[in-house]
Amino acid sequence: MFLMYSDKLYTYLLCLKEDGVWKEWQAWTECSTTCGGGERTRVRECTGPFHGGAPCPDPATESEVCGTALCPSKYIHVIRKPGTVLY
Numbered sequence: 001m002f003l004m005y006s007d008k009l010y011t012y013l014l015c016l017k018e019d020g021v022w023k024e025w026q027a028w029t030e031c032s033t034t035c036g037g038g039e040r041t042r043v044r045e046c047t048g049p050f051h052g053g054a055p056c057p058d059p060a061t062e063s064e065v066c067g068t069a070l071c072p073s074k075y076i077h078v079i080r081k082p083g084t085v086l087y
Contacts, residue, residue: 020048020056031066038067 023045032038041063046056 015051017053018048018050019053020046022046022056022058025062028064033067035067035069035071037065039063040066 025042025044028040028042031040041061043061046060049055
């Protein structure tokens with residue numbers, strides 16, 4: 001941001017400090033897995049800082065757990081009575 005002021009002899013243009021400002025979060029990435037527990041992330045961008053202002057606070061990346069459903073078994077479990085034969 002600029003500030004301009006004048007006195008009788010000069011006009012002054014000052015650059016005022018502007019702190020960084022976060023833009024909106026981007027969309028979440030796809031989950032790293034469909035079952036068994038994975039992770040997805042999203043990021044945001046900081047505009048600025050300008051003219052010696054402070055950087056954006058907090059992290060630019062956020063993560064969360066996803067894909068927490070149980071994974072299907074690789075084996076078929078069959079329960080049978082003792083003495084019976086499976087065909």
